Amino acid sequence: MLGSDELTVVVNTADDDRFYGLHVSPDLDTVMYTLAGVSNVEMGWGLASESFRTLERLKEYGVDAWFNLGDLDLATHLYRTKMLDEGKTLSEVCQQLAKSLGVAHKILPATDGSIKTMLETQDGTMSFQEYFVKNRCEPIIKSIDFDGSPNCTVTPEVRQAILNMDLLVFCPSNPFVSLAPILSVPGIKEMIETFSGKSIGVSPIVGGEAIKGPAAKMLKELGYDVSSVGVARQYVGLCNTFIIDQKDVALKEEIEALGMDVFVTQTIMETDQDKKQLAEYILEISA
Amino acid sequence: MLGSDELTVVVNTADDDRFYGLHVSPDLDTVMYTLAGVSNVEMGWGLASESFRTLERLKEYGVDAWFNLGDLDLATHLYRTKMLDEGKTLSEVCQQLAKSLGVAHKILPATDGSIKTMLETQDGTMSFQEYFVKNRCEPIIKSIDFDGSPNCTVTPEVRQAILNMDLLVFCPSNPFVSLAPILSVPGIKEMIETFSGKSIGVSPIVGGEAIKGPAAKMLKELGYDVSSVGVARQYVGLCNTFIIDQKDVALKEEIEALGMDVFVTQTIMETDQDKKQLAEYILEISA
Structure with missing residues (x-):
C-alpha cells in the first residue's frame, strides 16, 4: 500500500538475546518476515514451512531448549551473529537480511546499542522472552526496566x-x-x-x-x-x-x-x- | 569388540575451524558419530538422515556456504561453540557430546590448544578443509605446517x-x-x-x-x-x-x-x- 520510500518501521530490540550462542532479534525478524511475505501464519512467529531438526537434536544434548528456533530461522541468526561478531552494526545486518529477502521498506532497529527489557515479577526478575515464552506470561509483574537504555x-x-x-x-x-x-x-x-x-x-x-x-x-x-x-x-x-x-x-x-x-x-x-x-x-x- | 575401558582414540583437531561462526571439529565428530552408530554411510561424513535446510537458507543470504553442515550436525556445532565460548575445554565438550550420544569409549582431542594444518600449495596457502572440500584436493602441495602447535x-x-x-x-x-x-x-x-x-x-x-x-x-x-x-x-x-x-x-x-x-x-x-x-x-x- 505504501511504497518502500513511504514507510519506515522503527522496531523494538529490547527483547534481543543470545539463544544457543546466537543473537536473536524477535521483533526485527517478525517485521522482516511479515514484509517479505514469508512469515509463518499458523505459528504466529518465525518462517513458513519451518522444521525444528537442529533444536530437537540440541535437546538430545541436554540443552534446555525452551526458546524454539526453526532450521530456516537459524540461518538468520547464524548470519546475524557472525556479522555482529565481525563488527557490523545491527542496523547494517538488518538492512542486508531485508535486502536478501526482497524487502525494500526500511526496517530500523531503534538503536544499535544493547538494551534489555527486564521484568521484576513476584517470581523474580526475568527478561521478556523468559516471561513470555518460558513462563507463559504467568508471573505477576511489579515493574519494568530497560537495562542499558x-x-x-x-x-x-x-x-x-x-x-x-x-x-x-x-x-x-x-x-x-x-x-x-x-x-x-x-x-x-x-x-x-x-x-x-x-x-x-x-x-x-x-x-x-x-x-x-x-x-x-x-x-x-x-x-x-x-x-x-x-x-x-x-x-x-x-x-x-x-x-x-x-x-x-x-x-x-x-x-x-x-x-x-x-x-x-x-x-x-x-x-x-x-x-x-x-x-x-x-x-x-x-x- | 573392545570395551570402553580398553580403547582410547586420540584425534586430530588441526582441521577444526569456525564455519558460519561455529566451531567445527571434523575428525572428532567423525569418530564420535561412527562409534555412536549414527554416521552417514552414504555421504561418508556427518550424520545419518541429514537435511540441509539451514545451509540452503544461508546461501540465500549470500553466504559462500562451501562447507556443508547438516541441520542435525549443526546442533553439535552450536553446542560445542557455546560451551567453548563459556570457557569449557574441547576435551570437556567432547566428553559431554559423546556421553549424550551414548559413546562410552574415550575420544580425546590431541590437544585443547589451537593448532591448524596449513598447506602451502602452488595456488597459495590454505587450510586442509579449503584444500580438501573447497578445492577438491586439486592444488599441488609444496609443504605442510601445523600453525600453533x-x-x-x-x-x-x-x-x-x-x-x-x-x-x-x-x-x-x-x-x-x-x-x-x-x-x-x-x-x-x-x-x-x-x-x-x-x-x-x-x-x-x-x-x-x-x-x-x-x-x-x-x-x-x-x-x-x-x-x-x-x-x-x-x-x-x-x-x-x-x-x-x-x-x-x-x-x-x-x-x-x-x-x-x-x-x-x-x-x-x-x-x-x-x-x-x-x-x-x-x-x-x-x-
Whole structure:
C-alpha cells in the first residue's frame, strides 16, 4: 500500500538475546518476515514451512531448549551473529537480511546499542522472552526496566526517519514492552514530543481485553485502567490522535479529555483485508 | 569388540575451524558419530538422515556456504561453540557430546590448544578443509605446517592414555594431515618414541594408491615414494610394527630394512566384517 520510500518501521530490540550462542532479534525478524511475505501464519512467529531438526537434536544434548528456533530461522541468526561478531552494526545486518529477502521498506532497529527489557515479577526478575515464552506470561509483574537504555543512542537512520516523517503511527502494540523500550532510547521520546505533525496511537485494548499478548494483564498488574483510556494515558504528549475500536466508543470523551483527537473504527485485524482497511483509515484521517 | 575401558582414540583437531561462526571439529565428530552408530554411510561424513535446510537458507543470504553442515550436525556445532565460548575445554565438550550420544569409549582431542594444518600449495596457502572440500584436493602441495602447535600442550587425558597403553595403533590414516598434526603437539612424539610396547602402523597406501583421500597425491608432491614404504618411512622410530596389504607383499623386506616387523593381511575395509577382521588381526599379532 505504501511504497518502500513511504514507510519506515522503527522496531523494538529490547527483547534481543543470545539463544544457543546466537543473537536473536524477535521483533526485527517478525517485521522482516511479515514484509517479505514469508512469515509463518499458523505459528504466529518465525518462517513458513519451518522444521525444528537442529533444536530437537540440541535437546538430545541436554540443552534446555525452551526458546524454539526453526532450521530456516537459524540461518538468520547464524548470519546475524557472525556479522555482529565481525563488527557490523545491527542496523547494517538488518538492512542486508531485508535486502536478501526482497524487502525494500526500511526496517530500523531503534538503536544499535544493547538494551534489555527486564521484568521484576513476584517470581523474580526475568527478561521478556523468559516471561513470555518460558513462563507463559504467568508471573505477576511489579515493574519494568530497560537495562542499558541510558547508554544507547538513536541511530542516524532513525533520527533521519523521525525528522523526515509526515505521520507517526504507534502500532497497536504492547505499550510497556514493545513501544516503551523504543521510547527509552535517549533522544527518541524528545524528538517525538516536538514533532508537529499527526501522531496517531492505535489502542491494543478492545473491550477491556488485549487483542493478543499480555497487554491487559500488564496494565492491571501495573495499576492502570485495563482499557483504551489506560493505554492513551501512556501516550499523552506523544500522540495527538488516538484510534479506538467501535466497541469502546463510550470511552471517546474520556480520551479526548486527555487532549487527543479520538477516532473510532474497527481495529481488530483478523484478515489481510482488515489490516488493509485499518491502514487505509489511518492514511485517510491523517490526510 | 573392545570395551570402553580398553580403547582410547586420540584425534586430530588441526582441521577444526569456525564455519558460519561455529566451531567445527571434523575428525572428532567423525569418530564420535561412527562409534555412536549414527554416521552417514552414504555421504561418508556427518550424520545419518541429514537435511540441509539451514545451509540452503544461508546461501540465500549470500553466504559462500562451501562447507556443508547438516541441520542435525549443526546442533553439535552450536553446542560445542557455546560451551567453548563459556570457557569449557574441547576435551570437556567432547566428553559431554559423546556421553549424550551414548559413546562410552574415550575420544580425546590431541590437544585443547589451537593448532591448524596449513598447506602451502602452488595456488597459495590454505587450510586442509579449503584444500580438501573447497578445492577438491586439486592444488599441488609444496609443504605442510601445523600453525600453533609449538604453543599447544598435550592434555592430561592424552598423557595418561599414552602412559597406560599396552598397544598403540596408527590407523590407516593420512600420515601428513591426520597423524602428523597429532605428533606435532609437543610431548606426544617423545612419549611415543619411548613407549616400550607394540606400536603398530597400518599402511593407508595399497598398490601405490590411497584407499581414500589425497594421501598418495601428497606423498608424490612432497617427494616421497607413493607406496607403503613411503608411509613406513614417516613412522621410523614411532612404529616398531607395520601392516601392509596382501597386494604389497613384495615391499615386506624393504620395510623390514627400516627396522620394523612387517605383517601382511587384507587391509582394505569395505564392510563392517572387513573392519572387524582387521581389528582382530591387530589384536592377534599384538598378543
